[in-house]
Amino acid sequence: xxxxxxxxxxxxxxxxxxxxxxxxxxxxxxxxxxxxxxxxxxxxxxxxxxxxxxxxxxxxxxxxxxxxxxxxxxxxxxxxxxxxxxxxxxxxxxxxxxxxxxxxxxxxxxxxxxxxxxxxxxxxxxxxxxxxxxxxxxxxxxxxxxxxxxxxxxxxxxxxxxxxxxxxxxxxxxxxxxxxxxxxxxxxxxxxxxxxxxxxxxxxxxxxxxxxxxxxxxxxxxxxxxxxxxxxxxx
Amino acid sequence: xxxxxxxxxxxxxxxxxxxxxxxxxxxxxxxxxxxxxxxxxxxxxxxxxxxxxxxxxxxxxxxxxxxxxxxxxxxxxxxxxxxxxxxxxxxxxxxxxxxxxxxxxxxxxxxxxxxxxxxxxxxxxxxxxxxxxxxxxxxxxxxxxxxxxxxxxxxxxxxxxxxxxxxxxxxxxxxxxxxxxxxxxxxxxxxxxxxxxxxxxxxxxxxxxxxxxxxxxxxxxxxxxxxxxxxxxxx
DNA sequence: TCCCCGGGTGTACGGTGTACGCTGTGAGCC
DNA sequence: GGCTCACAGCGTACACCGTACACCCGGGGA
Numbered sequence: 001x002x003x004x005x006x007x008x009x010x011x012x013x014x015x016x017x018x019x020x021x022x023x024x025x026x027x028x029x030x031x032x033x034x035x036x037x038x039x040x041x042x043x044x045x046x047x048x049x050x051x052x053x054x055x056x057x058x059x060x061x062x063x064x065x066x067x068x069x070x071x072x073x074x075x076x077x078x079x080x081x082x083x084x085x086x087x088x089x090x091x092x093x094x095x096x097x098x099x100x101x102x103x104x105x106x107x108x109x110x111x112x113x114x115x116x117x118x119x120x121x122x123x124x125x126x127x128x129x130x131x132x133x134x135x136x137x138x139x140x141x142x143x144x145x146x147x148x149x150x151x152x153x154x155x156x157x158x159x160x161x162x163x164x165x166x167x168x169x170x171x172x173x174x175x176x177x178x179x180x181x182x183x184x185x186x187x188x189x190x191x192x193x194x195x196x197x198x199x200x201x202x203x204x205x206x207x208x209x210x211x212x213x214x215x216x217x218x219x220x221x222x223x224x225x226x227x228x229x230x231x232x233x234x235x
Numbered sequence: 236x237x238x239x240x241x242x243x244x245x246x247x248x249x250x251x252x253x254x255x256x257x258x259x260x261x262x263x264x265x266x267x268x269x270x271x272x273x274x275x276x277x278x279x280x281x282x283x284x285x286x287x288x289x290x291x292x293x294x295x296x297x298x299x300x301x302x303x304x305x306x307x308x309x310x311x312x313x314x315x316x317x318x319x320x321x322x323x324x325x326x327x328x329x330x331x332x333x334x335x336x337x338x339x340x341x342x343x344x345x346x347x348x349x350x351x352x353x354x355x356x357x358x359x360x361x362x363x364x365x366x367x368x369x370x371x372x373x374x375x376x377x378x379x380x381x382x383x384x385x386x387x388x389x390x391x392x393x394x395x396x397x398x399x400x401x402x403x404x405x406x407x408x409x410x411x412x413x414x415x416x417x418x419x420x421x422x423x424x425x426x427x428x429x430x431x432x433x434x435x436x437x438x439x440x441x442x443x444x445x446x447x448x449x450x451x452x453x454x455x456x457x458x459x460x461x462x463x464x465x466x467x468x469x470x
Numbered sequence: 471t472c473c474c475c476g477g478g479t480g481t482a483c484g485g486t487g488t489a490c491g492c493t494g495t496g497a498g499c500c
Numbered sequence: 501g502g503c504t505c506a507c508a509g510c511g512t513a514c515a516c517c518g519t520a521c522a523c524c525c526g527g528g529g530a
Binding site: 016017049050051052053056057 | 507508509510511512
């Protein structure tokens with residue numbers, strides 16, 4: 001009586017559970033409803049299975065999350081044979097897009113227990129910096145640290161600063177207005193924090209282009225790395 | 236019978252609850268045991284009070300966390316009158332140190348409901364960029380985005396990549412070795428990801444200096460901002 | 471002096487991750 | 501072809517979480 005629910009209207013579940021299926025379904029749920037929508041019970045429901053069945057394929061929720069992070073890593077590509085700078089640029093943009101698709105992964109990409117795709121990704125990037133760019137070990141580490149910090153930090157801000165889509169912006173603006181009113185009346189706020197209100201207006205206006213902003217900083221960092229990379233090749 | 240537990244050995248609690256006391260105690264708990272140690276019950280215990288008493292001073296745990304983030308913001312200073320570049324550099328370092336003291340704040344600094352210290356901080360930084368550096372509005376936004384992304388991203392990696400202290404490194408190295416062995420045998424791993432093992436060796440060796448790494452990238456970014464800032468003053 | 475109101479209490483509810491023991495079943499072996 | 505045995509999925513149970521709600525008592529204003 002394994003697949004007893006096969007006649008269900010949703011037809012969402014499959015014959016037999018697999019670790020892979022579990023992880024992919026978990027990613028779907030988290031993509032749709034965020035991490036707080038991903039409970040073991042909800043996941044089990046979606047799989048047409050009882051919660052504890054999941055634990056036959058995954059040791060704990062923590063391990064499940066690690067596995068989910070690894071599918072995100074598997075989605076970002078490190079191009080080869082296009083020169084280090086272009087490869088790093090495209091890899092950064094690819095990473096940002098993956099994190100945009102899976103915002104729940106943002107704070108969790110660098111866990112203490114990396115999966116295979118994670119290892120592979122880091123190794124590819126390092127190889128690009130050492131071989132294609134010809135950087136020294138130290139220089140490669142510097143470059144990697146700078147790029148990844150920027151990428152993850154940008155993704156974090158983009159995720160957490162919500163005012164993006166127009167419809168959400170309206171509702172959000174109203175909510176935020178009422179919220180911050182608690183802290184200070186609007187006019188007083190404008191008088192006390194003039195520089196700030198200037199930019200939140202810009203952010204809320206919908207004129208703000210996150211992708212362009214990302215690339216501005218990315219190119220700044222790549223410029224700096226390239227400049228510091230000259231004369232480093234010898235080591 | 237307000238202070239009924241005043242005779243307790245710990246003597247940790249005070250006469251009367253205050254929102255401020257609640258928030259500060261919550262910060263202490265999170266500093267010591269991480270966010271997962273901060274339950275409303277644990278907080279209440281520490282305050283010598285019943286869990287629901289906290290809700291008389293704080294609407295929800297979410298609001299409590301927001302208030303906690305604001306005390307972190309209140310700890311980082313934006314120096315004035317020292318030139319924009321030095322001010323931004325010291326502010327970044329100050330921010331990193333605050334996040335090192337309060338790692339639980341790392342992913343939560345830019346919430347949708349900023350507190351007064353948060354607003355003040357952002358306004359100060361913006362004023363520095365507009366007035367002291369003389370940047371245009373657009374340029375100031377670019378610079379701010381680049382700096383904050385880098386700072387938060389670095390803090391995130393520093394928090395999440397654990398191998399820092401020597402004693403923790405040993406235990407961690409052993410655990411990680413066993414952990415990644417699940418993924419691939421050690422020698423095979425070295426053969427498959429040669430560039431990677433090179434840097435994890437460095438990271439685990441204790442020779443890696445996070446502060447220096449942070450400042451390397453920070454100066455790279457400040458250089459880039461300064462360079463791009465020339466000829467921008469006109470707008 | 472009385473009243474009121476706000477901070478602290480107690481209980482309870484629905485939700486979470488997961489430990490443990492059971493059972494039915496399909497694959498592998500004689 | 502029949503037997504067996506590991507193992508996937510089940511059911512129950514537990515400890516803990518955030519928090520809604522009703523109560524209650526003591527100190528300050530009228």
